[in-house]
Amino acid sequence: MISAETLVAKLELGHVAVFENEPFELAPEEGRFLSTEWSRDGAKNISLRPGAQGVRGARGSDAELAQMTAMMARYAAWAERLVDRLVPRYRPGRTRGATSFRPCEIAGRVASWRQDDTRLHVDAFPSNPVRGRRILRVFTNVNPDGAAREWLLGEPFEGFAKRFFPRARSAMPGSAHLLRGLGITKSLRSDYDHFMLQLHDLAKGDEEYQRVATRERASFAAGTTWVVFTDQALHAATQGQHAFEQTFYVDVDRMGDRSWSPLAVLERLAGRPLAGGVTPPAS
Numbered sequence: 001m002i003s004a005e006t007l008v009a010k011l012e013l014g015h016v017a018v019f020e021n022e023p024f025e026l027a028p029e030e031g032r033f034l035s036t037e038w039s040r041d042g043a044k045n046i047s048l049r050p051g052a053q054g055v056r057g058a059r060g061s062d063a064e065l066a067q068m069t070a071m072m073a074r075y076a077a078w079a080e081r082l083v084d085r086l087v088p089r090y091r092p093g094r095t096r097g098a099t100s101f102r103p104c105e106i107a108g109r110v111a112s113w114r115q116d117d118t119r120l121h122v123d124a125f126p127s128n129p130v131r132g133r134r135i136l137r138v139f140t141n142v143n144p145d146g147a148a149r150e151w152l153l154g155e156p157f158e159g160f161a162k163r164f165f166p167r168a169r170s171a172m173p174g175s176a177h178l179l180r181g182l183g184i185t186k187s188l189r190s191d192y193d194h195f196m197l198q199l200h201d202l203a204k205g206d207e208e209y210q211r212v213a214t215r216e217r218a219s220f221a222a223g224t225t226w227v228v229f230t231d232q233a234l235h236a237a238t239q240g241q242h243a244f245e246q247t248f249y250v251d252v253d254r255m256g257d258r259s260w261s262p263l264a265v266l267e268r269l270a271g272r273p274l275a276g277g278v279t280p281p282a283s
Helices: 004-012 028-033 062-086 088-093 157-167 175-181 191-205 207-212 262-270
Strands: 017-019 046-048 094-102 134-141 149-153 216-220 225-229 235-239 243-250
Touching: 004 017, 004 088, 004 225, 028 062, 046 062, 062 088, 062 094, 062 134, 062 225, 062 243, 088 094, 088 243, 157 191, 157 262, 191 207, 191 262
Parallel strands: none
Antiparallel strands: 017 225, 046 094, 094 243, 134 225, 134 243, 149 216, 149 235
16 A cells, blocks of 8 residues: 555646545445436536535436435545545645536537547636645546546646646736626635636647647546546546546645645746735726
8 A cells, every 4th residue: 555655745746546446335226326317418427515415417306316415425425534544634624525426428528628528638617716725536437337437647737837827818807806796706716716727728729739748548447546636637538437526625735745736836937926816906
């Protein structure tokens, strides 16, 4: 078993930690949910927000949706115990985000370029500003037919950021307050969040980059769990069906080496602090 210190360094350098002997076991009565029929209007994710009483993006009777909610809540608790055991240093600065169940096949799914997760990207959330906190995600492949989930992994974050940051535009004065006032964001979008969204969109929208960018393939067998900072690891999901995912937010000050974080990289490129900064309204 890898030590906690080694795992921290691996994760914070943007690598994927794979655990082939950490399966999430479905209860016998939950196997029926491994079908696209439960996905409302072909939504790619069925989600459960922290503290919510029911799932979103799913169809079924009240009793069936309650069973699905219980299944996903059980995965969230399981993933939380796993992360706290593997990387205990993050526990004081860790909060649980959304849980998702992904029953639909990735390959062949029609999506706009911005929503197309088969394109290399880093994660940034338009409606949920993180203000420099890390996005740590746990994935588990529960495919009943044994099919692997296929990813692409791209170049290190710092090189990626240096490539696209010069093309990123600064936030419009007052835009963070406007977005929150309109309910588009849940809180004020920091300058860090603004730039991360720019990097996400610039990479996905650059056809030449998507064609020639350095990448390697990663295959996650059924029964496998993997953990990664998806705000740092350039990634794309290209094939696979039936997986769970749990998001955690981790305070950047809990990092073993903060200098490797996307926040620190972007602050070096910008030459100023970004996590708490919000471009003020024009005077």
